[in-house]
Amino acid sequence: MRLIDGNLIAQEVLAEIKARVARLAPIIPHVAFIRVGEDPASVSYVTKKQKTAAEVGMQASIKVFPETVTQADLFKHIDALNADSSVHGILIQAPLPKHLSETDVFNRVASQKDVDGFGTLSIGKLVQEIPGAFAACTPAGVIELLKRSNIETTGKHAVVVGRSLIVGKPAAILLISKACNCTVTITHSQTKDLSAIVRQADIVIAAIGKPKFITADMIKPGAVVIDVGINRVADATKKNGYALIGDVDFENVSKVSSAISPVPGGVGPMTVAMLMKNTLDACERANARG
């Protein structure tokens, strides 16, 4: 069994990004964050992303709005960032309060700055395989993990468990593209005999959001397993009172799989690295346009 070490691979990606950023000087890639409210997970995600941006030499700015912000005020700020040529990427940390339409807010971001890949146009480009489409950072990170682990995808049967808009669907879209050439099955809560379907997979992408949902009996011996789940489970032995658990029963699945990504330390660090990559791509493209 081989461990797909997301921390290590993300470091590799970030080192390459840092070198590319240095070559761009005096231009500095700039990602602008928007956070609404003080949700602790959102605060921690954005802080981590800002820290990583600084590490690779990028600029990261942030604007925090109160929970009560109106959509109009949010739009006004997004419009200003869209118009600001020193800003290359814009990320609005999800989830947003219920009175705001996430679809409308994400779609307000100019397509060429949609480094989070949540805009409708970005997803359409991904389906159409238009060069330069921004893939959402988590599914992009999944693909990068596979590629950098030298896992062959062409002709392989990938089974994606979960059809969410931010992971399952874009992961399936990427895996079926000519860049990956997988045969792809996408499953969800309505799928019958899920075990039998997952057991056919050469590559399993677990993105259900249920701790240890994927068990060893569901895995074909030698399959590759990528765990996208990040579930907070109460754990009195931890300082903060909870543990992060993946969607995969790592202990037992790792005895059957040929390669597996852990949680934490798998897809998570890749998500942050892919955000940096998308921002750098956006900056290089803006620069090429002159």
Place this chain on the structure above:
Amino acid sequence: MRLIDGNLIAQEVLAEIKARVARLAPIIPHVAFIRVGEDPASVSYVTKKQKTAAEVGMQASIKVFPETVTQADLFKHIDALNADSSVHGILIQAPLPKHLSETDVFNRVASQKDVDGFGTLSIGKLVQEIPGAFAACTPAGVIELLKRSNIETTGKHAVVVGRSLIVGKPAAILLISKACNCTVTITHSQTKDLSAIVRQADIVIAAIGKPKFITADMIKPGAVVIDVGINRVADATKKNGYALIGDVDFENVSKVSSAISPVPGGVGPMTVAMLMKNTLDACERANARG
């Protein structure tokens, strides 16, 4: 074995559309066609669509450009149609000559008039399941055939053979949506052991473009088979010298399947009907906006 009669179902859809069109008077839904060059198949498709529009009481206009038209001239015409509030749908007949970018031309059509569903934004909306997204007419016709034949889709395993942008991919996107709730496998030329995969399907969508590619041994007894292929095969017994053959070996597959759509007379008439439905939807929505 039940025949899924596309002609009959399309007539049913068109009768409903005709009634809805009549209720809109004095507003008349208007679809504007653009054809480039004189490709006989394109001429015949557009003529058929114009005829059907007239039958349901819609207006159909057409502008024909020579094979040598520049993209700028085409854009000028599309822009005028976009700005013309009496036009509700715009269809540019594919394929276009090689000097034109189909992606750019299709994307020039205003999203709310993209009744052919080929625009990047339309495909993105389909993935995001945004209400009112225009699905490309052929995959939309496939779903409508299933629905109107009372074929249960929830929890069923649909296998889509072919990953083209105009059929395979959007069909898979529709089948995985909450409106259909299928488990979906999408296969293509790189898929290994295709027969074994197709044999698992409760619903087979054949969209490969190879005559009689899907044979009886690939079909699980009782499966539903929708044949999207339209292949021209030389046939001396026909007046025009060719026969239209589907991707499915109808004669033998129909002995195994529980229901099957023929070629011709299956998906073909539904494609035209769905274009009328999309145009009518576009007109009703434009009208609701006032």
